[in-house]
Amino acid sequence: MDYKAKEIESFWQKYWLDNRYFEPNSNEDITKPKKYVLSMFPYPSGRIHMGHVRNYTIGDTFARYYRRMGYNVLHPIGWDSFGMPAENAAIKHAVHPKKWTYENIAYMRNELRSLGLSFSVEREFATSDPDYSKFEQEFIIELWNRGLLYKKKSHLNWCPKDQTILANEQVIEGHCWRCDTEITQKEMEQYYLKITNYADELLADLNKLDQWPSQVKLMQENWIGKSRGLKFSFQLETSSLSLSLKNIEVFTTRPDTIYGVSYIAVAPEHKLIDDLLNADSLSDEVRNEILTIRKTSPRDRATQEKSGVPLNINAIHPLTGEKIAVWTANFVLVDYGSGAVMAVPAHDERDFDFSKKYNLPVKIVIKNKNSNIETVLPFTDDGLIVNSDKFSGLDSNNGREAVIREFENLKIGEAVINFKLRDWGISRQRYWGTPIPLIHCKTCGTVPEKIENLPVSLPDDVQITGEGNPLDHHQTWKHCKCPVCGGDAIRETDTLDTFVESSWYHLHYTSPDVKNIAFGNTDYWLPVDHYIGGIEHAILHLLYSRFFTKVLRDIKKVNIDEPFKHLLTQGMVLKDGAKMSKSKGNVVDPDEIIEKYGADTARLFILFAAPPTKELEWNDSAVEGAYRFIRRLALKSDFAFSENNINKILELPNIDHSKLNKNEKFARRKVYEAYKRANDVFSKTYTFNTLIAGVMEAMNGLEEQSNSEIWTEGYWVLLNILEPIVPHISWELSKKMFNLANLGEISAPDEVFQLDQITLGVSINGKNRTEISVSPDADEVEILQVAKKSVAKWLEGKTIIKEIIVQKKLINLVIK
RNA sequence: GCGGAUGUGGUGAAAUGGCAGACACGCCAGACUUAGGAUCUGGUGCCUGACGGUGUGGAGGUUCAAGUCCUCUCAUCCGCACCA
Numbered sequence: 001m002d003y004k005a006k007e008i009e010s011f012w013q014k015y016w017l018d019n020r021y022f023e024p025n026s027n028e029d030i031t032k033p034k035k036y037v038l039s040m041f042p043y044p045s046g047r048i049h050m051g052h053v054r055n056y057t058i059g060d061t062f063a064r065y066y067r068r069m070g071y072n073v074l075h076p077i078g079w080d081s082f083g084m085p086a087e088n089a090a091i092k093h094a095v096h097p098k099k100w101t102y103e104n105i106a107y108m109r110n111e112l113r114s115l116g117l118s119f120s121v122e123r124e125f126a127t128s129d130p131d132y133s134k135f136e137q138e139f140i141i142e143l144w145n146r147g148l149l150y151k152k153k154s155h156l157n158w159c160p161k162d163q164t165i166l167a168n169e170q171v172i173e174g175h176c177w178r179c180d181t182e183i184t185q186k187e188m189e190q191y192y193l194k195i196t197n198y199a200d201e202l203l204a205d206l207n208k209l210d211q212w213p214s215q216v217k218l219m220q221e222n223w224i225g226k227s228r229g230l231k232f233s234f235q236l237e238t239s240s241l242s243l244s245l246k247n248i249e250v251f252t253t254r255p256d257t258i259y260g261v262s263y264i265a266v267a268p269e270h271k272l273i274d275d276l277l278n279a280d281s282l283s284d285e286v287r288n289e290i291l292t293i294r295k296t297s298p299r300d301r302a303t304q305e306k307s308g309v310p311l312n313i314n315a316i317h318p319l320t321g322e323k324i325a326v327w328t329a330n331f332v333l334v335d336y337g338s339g340a341v342m343a344v345p346a347h348d349e350r351d352f353d354f355s356k357k358y359n360l361p362v363k364i365v366i367k368n369k370n371s372n373i374e375t376v377l378p379f380t381d382d383g384l385i386v387n388s389d390k391f392s393g394l395d396s397n398n399g400r401e402a403v404i405r406e407f408e409n410l411k412i413g414e415a416v417i418n419f420k421l422r423d424w425g426i427s428r429q430r431y432w433g434t435p436i437p438l439i440h441c442k443t444c445g446t447v448p449e450k451i452e453n454l455p456v457s458l459p460d461d462v463q464i465t466g467e468g469n470p471l472d473h474h475q476t477w478k479h480c481k482c483p484v485c486g487g488d489a490i491r492e493t494d495t496l497d498t499f500v501e502s503s504w505y506h507l508h509y510t511s512p513d514v515k516n517i518a519f520g521n522t523d524y525w526l527p528v529d530h531y532i533g534g535i536e537h538a539i540l541h542l543l544y545s546r547f548f549t550k551v552l553r554d555i556k557k558v559n560i561d562e563p564f565k566h567l568l569t570q571g572m573v574l575k576d577g578a579k580m581s582k583s584k585g586n587v588v589d590p591d592e593i594i595e596k597y598g599a600d601t602a603r604l605f606i607l608f609a610a611p612p613t614k615e616l617e618w619n620d621s622a623v624e625g626a627y628r629f630i631r632r633l634a635l636k637s638d639f640a641f642s643e644n645n646i647n648k649i650l651e652l653p654n655i656d657h658s659k660l661n662k663n664e665k666f667a668r669r670k671v672y673e674a675y676k677r678a679n680d681v682f683s684k685t686y687t688f689n690t691l692i693a694g695v696m697e698a699m700n701g702l703e704e705q706s707n708s709e710i711w712t713e714g715y716w717v718l719l720n721i722l723e724p725i726v727p728h729i730s731w732e733l734s735k736k737m738f739n740l741a742n743l744g745e746i747s748a749p750d751e752v753f754q755l756d757q758i759t760l761g762v763s764i765n766g767k768n769r770t771e772i773s774v775s776p777d778a779d780e781v782e783i784l785q786v787a788k789k790s791v792a793k794w795l796e797g798k799t800i801i802k803e804i805i806v807q808k809k810l811i812n813l814v815i816k
Numbered sequence: 817g818c819g820g821a822u823g824u825g826g827u828g829a830a831a832u833g834g835c836a837g838a839c840a841c842g843c844c845a846g847a848c849u850u851a852g853g854a855u856c857u858g859g860u861g862c863c864u865g866a867c868g869g870u871g872u873g874g875a876g877g878u879u880c881a882a883g884u885c886c887u888c889u890c891a892u893c894c895g896c897a898c899c900a
Contacts, residue, residue, distance in 0.1 A: 215820055215895085218819075219895065222818095222896065252900060253900065331900095333899065337899075340900095349817085420899050535895090539895085622840070625840060625841055687830095689828090690829095690831095693840075694839085696839055760835085809834050812881060813880090
């Protein structure tokens with residue numbers, strides 16, 4: 001048969017669509033086992049790229065495999081369609097974000113279809129659809145009512161010219177990306193989700209994710225950053241001053257170094273500084289220094305040299321009563337712990353650098369346990385406590401507990417747990433996002449919109465210029481009535497971070513009616529069995545969706561703790577050793593590849609060139625190779641089935657294995673080995689490249705013989721294996737030859753794996769010398785006899801001191 | 817700096833501690849061809865004329881046996897980056 005990729009592919013794509021072949025069975029009394037396969041949904045940027053092709057091909061391969069194995073498969077797609085690029089396009093090309101977004105979706109939907117991806121059409125949605133916003137706004141209101149959503153002031157990048165907030169990536173070397181104006185920090189009220197309430201559970205439940213890559217779990221663990229330590233206060237010597245603050249609270253994970261404190265450092269934003277500025281007790285020089293640091297963004301501070309100023313005020317060490325100087329320093333973070341640290345320069349690198357710069361005292365309180373080794377400062381490891389009164393002589397571990405107990409007994413401190421994880425800021429001062437469904441009323445305060453008024457939809461009549469927030473300028477949208485008292489009120493003009501939409505879209509796909517129902521049979525469909533996406537989402541998206549799942553569980557919407565059972569993080573697609581990008585000019589356009597070779601070739605190459613988790617190097621001639629293989633598959637089908645044959649073959653031919661010759665037996669074995677390997681790959685290793693190699697070996701084996709029944713059987717099995725990988729050609733041939741009867745489960749006959757002769761390697765002292773061929777029933781004595789004979793020339797004049805036989809593999813003779 | 821991953825032919829890559837390089841790309845030689853960027857046959861880690869030797873970033877170690885396990889080290893990539 002000739003291979004005409006285009007004809008075959010468009011025929012089957014239409015066939016699948018017309019027959020609703022990819023729609024899951026949504027009857028409520030579902031008895032079939034299910035699989036939920038999900039590739040991360042795309043942002044509709046305009047055109048698909050090779051990363052998408054890889055992502056969706058991997059997902060599709062799982063989905064098709066499970067369908068073939070008889071599962072009820074949910075394999076949906078949608079669009080993460082809110083976000084900044086639409087507004088950028090609006091600014092640049094004067095096109096409305098909605099128009100731009102939905103046109104992109106229409107185009108990309110066709111691109112994905114041309115790859116033969118088996119997505120459910122009926123469950124597709126875009127997160128910018130008002131129906132989706134409606135459900136999301138309901139959750140947001142619920143969270144507000146439960147106190148999990150709250151307002152807090154925080155600092156944002158502000159462009160004074162455009163009167164707009166800028167995202168970090170819009171700030172280029174401290175200047176606005178549009179107008180190049182120097183940005184400033186502006187304090188504004190922002191909305192936060194209390195993800196920190198779930199910090200402990202998010203950390204602990206990582207242990208349940210046994211099918212996640214360990215490095216993703218580790219990244220999340222570090223991001224959550226749990227640490228245990230001592231919280232206590234230093235009394236301030238404030239006799240000469242009237243300050244509202246009488247003491248400074250600090251947090252330390254090293255209570256064992258408590259006797260080594262030589263100064264205290266507070267963050268420049270610490271309340272104590274406000275007090276001192278108000279009390280006017282600081283010199284102009286110190287005051288200016290503090291104000292300079294305060295103006296510096298946290299990002300810049302991180303790269304600067306450590307610096308600070310003394311505040312000319314002392315604190316009292318709670319155990320020794322010593323006076324300790326209080327400083328402010330640029331490296332102390334205001335929003336971690338209590339915004340102040342006890343500095344132990346001898347045993348902390350930051351404190352050490354700082355003390356060196358300002359000549360502050362350094363007191364050694366920890367020594368290396370091996371006393372022969374001189375202690376090089378700063379010594380930050382655990383060790384033996386010295387110079388610490390009654391704690392001297394303890395090791396760090398015991399010392400920490402002892403000091404904590406002492407503070408707790410004296411009721412001047414306590415053991416506490418701290419997290420690096422901060423609450424999730426979800427408000428954005430942008431147009432193209434889900435409106436936050438809250439209303440500000442002068443008498444009632446901030447109140448949620450009535451549920452029956454949802455969704456709060458975006459107004460279409462806006463001008464997007466990049467200056468200010470269009471919603472804030474829209475008078476008829478902005479002004480409304482208070483849902484509580486009916487008085488004049490103002491809508492919240494902030495919209496939600498798009499990470500909110502992507503935190504629960506996987507749950508919405510369970511709905512058989514995505515426009516009207518938030519969730520379908522969640523108990524049946526959840527969790528997602530295979531989630532496929534880029535490693536770049538290892539922290540934020542995956543943490544937020546885990547969080548959101550737990551929140552929705554707590555408000556009784558779903559009944560699971562973790563949303564994604566198996567996570568497969570795909571590698572990047574490279575060309576010439578670098579990530580494909582326009583600026584490098586190394587982009588390969590999926591549409592062109594499909595046009596030239598067809599979708600099956602693109603899919604086969606992408607799965608064959610590397611295992612899915614590794615980087616994939618694009619190689620034009622290897623793509624040709626993939627194409628050649630598919631064409632060979634089409635051409636050689638003539639050996640298995642004649643097109644003149646009107647009767648299709650509806651069951652496997654009955655082959656008498658014992659009557660076959662060597663090559664025929666070999667071909668059969670290779671075919672069924674490929675089948676076995678395919679099942680292994682889908683259930684354990686996910687290395688589709690080796691599965692394809694197995695199929696190629698089987699094809700090579702078939703070509704070494706000419707028995708047409710074996711060809712027929714070979715095609716029956718190989719098309720079955722290949723269907724998830726190269727669906728179009730597989731359906732085309734399966735239909736022609738077998739009326740699709742081969743696309744179900746297959747059982748491999750045992751006889752094909754039985755060998756007449758087995759080959760064993762013979763080694764001497766571990767070095768491979770030759771190989772022998774024996775009957776599979778040969779006993780050890782016989783095997784050794786043959787083996788020794790085969791290596792006689794190496795044994796001459798030597799004595800064998802050990803004989804090792806590894807079943808079906810090799811013989812190793814140790815000689816002297 | 818901390819953490820993680822990866823290092824195997826000319827290239828992409830295979831290999832439950834058991835014959836390293838399966839499968840492909842490329843290359844070489846040949847066949848069929850007016851022609852070949854089609855197809856088919858054979859070859860292809862490196863050194864050597866051959867016997868043979870050698871070989872999985874480098875150095876050690878464990879083992880009858882190491883790409884695989886352990887220690888140290890180098891390189892590349894990725895993530896986090898003052899979290900007290």
